[in-house]
Amino acid sequence: MAKEGTLLVVDDNRSILAALQLLMGNYFARVLTLPTPNRLATLLREEPIDVVLLDMNFTAGINTGNEGIYWLREIHRTRPDVKVVLFTAYADIDLAVRAMRDGAVDFVVKPWDNERLVAALRNAYNLARSQREVKQLKEIKRELKQEEPMFWGGSPAMARIREIVEKVAATDANILITGENGTGKEMLAREIHNRSARRRELMVPVDMGAVPETLFESELFGHVKGAFTDARTDRAGKFEVADRGTLFLDEIGNLPPRLQSKLLTAIQSGRIVRLGSNTPVKVDIRLISATNRDLFGMVADGEFREDLLYRINTIHIDLPPLRQRREDILPLAEKFLGRYAAKYNKPIEGFDEAAVREMHDYPWAGNIRELQHTVEKAVILCDGRTIAPATLLLRPAPAETSPKTGFSTLEEMERAMIAEAVTRCGGNLTEVARQLGITRQTLYNKIKRYGL
Numbered sequence: 357m358a359k360e361g362t363l364l365v366v367d368d369n370r371s372i373l374a375a376l377q378l379l380m381g382n383y384f385a386r387v388l389t390l391p392t393p394n395r396l397a398t399l400l401r402e403e404p405i406d407v408v409l410l411d412m413n414f415t416a417g418i419n420t421g422n423e424g425i426y427w428l429r430e431i432h433r434t435r436p437d438v439k440v441v442l443f444t445a446y447a448d449i450d451l452a453v454r455a456m457r458d459g460a461v462d463f464v465v466k467p468w469d470n471e472r473l474v475a476a477l478r479n480a481y482n483l484a485r486s487q488r489e490v491k492q493l494k495e496i497k498r499e500l501k502q503e504e505p506m507f508w509g510g511s512p513a514m515a516r517i518r519e520i521v522e523k524v525a526a527t528d529a530n531i532l533i534t535g536e537n538g539t540g541k542e543m544l545a546r547e548i549h550n551r552s553a554r555r556r557e558l559m560v561p562v563d564m565g566a567v568p569e570t571l572f573e574s575e576l577f578g579h580v581k582g583a584f585t586d587a588r589t590d591r592a593g594k595f596e597v598a599d600r601g602t603l604f605l606d607e608i609g610n611l612p613p614r615l616q617s618k619l620l621t622a623i624q625s626g627r628i629v630r631l632g633s634n635t636p637v638k639v640d641i642r643l644i645s646a647t648n649r650d651l652f653g654m655v656a657d658g659e660f661r662e663d664l665l666y667r668i669n670t671i672h673i674d675l676p677p678l679r680q681r682r683e684d685i686l687p688l689a690e691k692f693l694g695r696y697a698a699k700y701n702k703p704i705e706g707f708d709e710a711a712v713r714e715m716h717d718y719p720w721a722g723n724i725r726e727l728q729h730t731v732e733k734a735v736i737l738c739d740g741r742t743i744a745p746a747t748l749l750l751r752p753a754p755a756e757t758s759p760k761t762g763f764s765t766l767e768e769m770e771r772a773m774i775a776e777a778v779t780r781c782g783g784n785l786t787e788v789a790r791q792l793g794i795t796r797q798t799l800y801n802k803i804k805r806y807g808l
């Protein structure tokens with residue numbers, strides 16, 4: 357067993373300190389000892405202590421344990437992350453209960469059983485470590501969090517959605533957002549999170565379209581060391597990282613049936629179990645799910661659990677594709693233009709009339725994402741003060757293959773566009789995804805779905 361972590365033993369009996377230094381040195385990287393608790397706070401500030409084994413009775417003759425409770429609170433005041441195991445010569449169950457209520461993680465009675473003491477201290481250490489890891493993950497995410505403001509636009513469809521969002525954001529209702537790729541599902545989820553009481557915590561996105569199926573479970577629920585071949589350390593799943601915040605499950609339609617059941621259990625019980633562990637961990641999350649697939653159709657085909665669907669779609673919001681709210685195309689394009697002109701330091705003032713017309717009539721199969729990429733490319737290529745069709749580079753292919761010219765469904769059109777782009781790019785899928793303004797994973801999903 358690898359020696360890890362720092363243990364501090366506080367006890368006024370020096371022979372106990374010596375015995376434990378020897379015994380626990382086999383399990384912890386460092387063992388510190390203190391014969392009186394007076395220097396506790398200083399030591400906690402100076403040393404990277406993970407676990408404290410704290411004697412309950414210091415003043416000879418007063419064996420009420422009160423001093424132990426006092427020092428327990430002091431430890432938590434100085435270092436709330438440190439785990440405390442209490443040590444007492446008296447098997448006083450009331451005291452144990454009180455101490456646990458005050459945040460001690462365990463209680464060991466003297467004379468102690470070595471195995472029991474080692475187990476209690478190792479468990480306390482594992483708990484400290486995994487909580488620290490969750491905290492670190494949250495900090496990393498917080499740093500990465502970049503916020504672009506959501507643009508609502510002036511369409512009646514978006515006005516209705518805005519009304520719903522204003523009503524439900526503050527509640528903990530689970531929300532399902534449907535819509536084509538790039539319609540802004542994740543952006544809307546973030547807007548809801550930012551308007552909720554959970555906004556000071558994280559919104560943790562998990563893209564089920566990008567995680568390999570074999571890793572779904574560990575990604576969501578975490579794992580303990582040794583749970584599978586590559587599990588070299590304990591790892592928190594996204595559920596734990598999102599605790600007290602919002603979990604955003606993107607492409608939820610990709611969840612295989614076995615994990616649909618596990619997800620349902622986790623939502624219902626408010627608890628998850630890391631892979632390879634038996635210990636349930638309480639989690640408090642608000643769930644927002646998104647998909648571009650027809651989950652109701654998938655339920656009818658037996659591919660998605662009906663009970664899960666009803667759990668995740670307390671509120672259902674369907675985001676319209678950009679071509680159904682054409683009044684928002686130009687204002688959005690202008691927002692992106694402002695953003696990218698500043699980013700690339702270009703003195704561009706706007707779009708010329710022909711460019712405005714082209715953007716307005718274009719089908720935007722990749723929706724807002726495609727519009728955003730198109731404008732970014734145009735800003736990079738533009739040498740003058742206005743963007744003309746020649747720099748917009750809207751592909752003629754989608755316009756030619758628009759429903760007017762013979763496709764009876766959007767899916768047929770999408771299939772043709774993808775097939776055409778794959779040929780045009782000589783099978784380079786990264787380039788195809790870039791040109792269509794969708795992610796590579798979305799492209800793979802579509803290629804699979806259309807049997808291309």
Ligand SMILES: Nc1ncnc2c1ncn2[C@@H]1O[C@H](COP(=O)(O)OP(=O)(O)OP(=O)(O)O)[C@@H](O)[C@H]1O
Pocket residue numbers: 504505506507508535536537538539540541542543544606646648724725728794795798
């Ligand atoms: N209302 C909006 N205002 C401004 N930018 C937006 C808006 N909606 C989407 N975007 C931008 O468009 C891009 C795609 O948005 P987002 O990732 O939210 O779409 P999505 O529907 O979740 O896509 P996918 O289905 O591929 O996961 C992002 O860069 C986002 O910033």
